[in-house]
Ligand SMILES: Nc1nc2c(ncn2[C@@H]2O[C@H](COP(=O)(O)OP(=O)(O)OP(=O)(O)O)[C@@H](O)[C@H]2O)c(=O)[nH]1
């Protein structure tokens with residue numbers, strides 16, 4: 001019922017624009033979406049729309065033109081890059097004698113084709129049903145108005161609509177219940193992972209930016225990478241080892257501009273990996289002439305799905321496509337004049353940093369790494385930036401283990417942390433070690449672990465590996481600060497706040 005555009009179909013594209021010349025990039029992306037859905041683009045027609053017509057969107061002259069072009073090219077379906085009301089869609093289908101799909105329908109179709117996980121499939125079906133439900137409801141009220149509510153005119157059509165709505169509603173509720181179950185399971189799994197205390201990093205970015213290619217380059221895995229939009233839909237998660245310890249890396253679905261609202265919910269689920277990350281790697285196609293706009297669009301979607309406040313590291317990928325580009329690391333600039341002077345001189349320079357962003361009074365240029373995921377150049381810079389950003393540290397020094405600490409010693413060997421070792425006269429050891437601070441902390445918390453205490457920094461707050469972590473994320477009642485113990489007055493509180 002849902003896969004409306006199937007492989008091998010030819011499509012006539014209608015690109016609408018209001019005044020001014022049509023925007024080439026908007027059309028190009030629409031054509032990409034059509035191809036990603038499996039359709040072949042037979043022809044493109046431009047339609048200028050000053051005042052959308054309620055019944056058909058386009059005027060009658062344009063409609064004739066579209067019909068002629070559709071007949072001439074033998075197009076199976078007509079794709080309209082504009083939101084269509086249910087009535088418009090139906091009327092256009094009737095007038096053109098072919099299926100008509102708008103941008104939301106097209107994206108939903110791609111999602112339906114790509115979803116692999118149980119949760120992803122449920123989410124997409126739910127989004128499609130909701131999309132359909134608004135249509136049925138609106139179509140129905142429309143009919144009701146036409147009849148003027150006259151008694152005795154209640155025909156079989158209306159009964160059918162009511163039946164459809166009831167069935168639809170039932171299916172929506174069933175899907176919601178199933179999704180809730182799946183979500184509970186996932187939350188439990190994520191909690192278990194949170195307890196494993198590895199920092200979490202998620203790859204996000206515009207579709208086709210190269211996230212999966214970078215994921216593969218960093219993990220040695222083979223996530224599906226392809227030159228089409230939404231190649232990845234379900235998140236893929238792998239553990240990677242960095243010099244300062246392990247990190248959990250997640251590949252996620254790509255974004256597009258103006259995400260249909262029916263899909264934001266589906267994105268929320270596929271993006272739960274991103275929302276719970278400690279750091280987002282925002283991957284950008286550096287050779288894309290529209291990349292600054294794309295960065296803003298991705299930020300907008302991140303905000304919408306509740307991941308707007310997470311710390312980001314920008315990855316400018318595909319530098320092999322920019323002449324003269326070399327791998328580079330630009331640290332974050334955080335000042336009232338960050339990036340000043342760059343703007344005018346580097347307007348069209350693909351190697352230039354993106355314009356500074358404004359956050360309140362502060363202007364921030366985010367930390368950036370320039371690399372090529374395809375040929376691997378610059379990956380070392382990214383790894384180093386990750387280590388620094390996540391505060392992954394190593395600790396080294398000499399420790400003394402008593403004879404009974406054989407297990408701890410074995411674990412140190414397993415971690416390849418032992419550099420040198422001598423026996424002492426009581427059957428114990430003096431060991432020179434070098435290991436990830438996170439590992440040292442874990443061992444120090446275990447049996448006999450106090451032997452490692454001397455290696456660990458005293459001031460926890462300075463050296464913790466999650467410097468950007470917000471205290472209320474992964475909120476766990478057990479880790480809430482205990483009231484009345486060690487309570488400090490909150491400097492942010494006003495004097496008239498009587499809650500202290
Ligand atoms: N020249 C060049 N091409 C790249 C690079 N990285 C990725 N690509 C290509 O860009 C296309 C998209 O790559 P993917 O890794 O699938 O992109 P993605 O961001 O995961 O895309 P979605 O999953 O659709 O959101 C593929 O054809 C890749 O081969 C790069 O560093 N240089």
Ligand SMILES: [Mg+2]
Nearest residue numbers: 211212231232
């Ligand atoms: Mg991908």
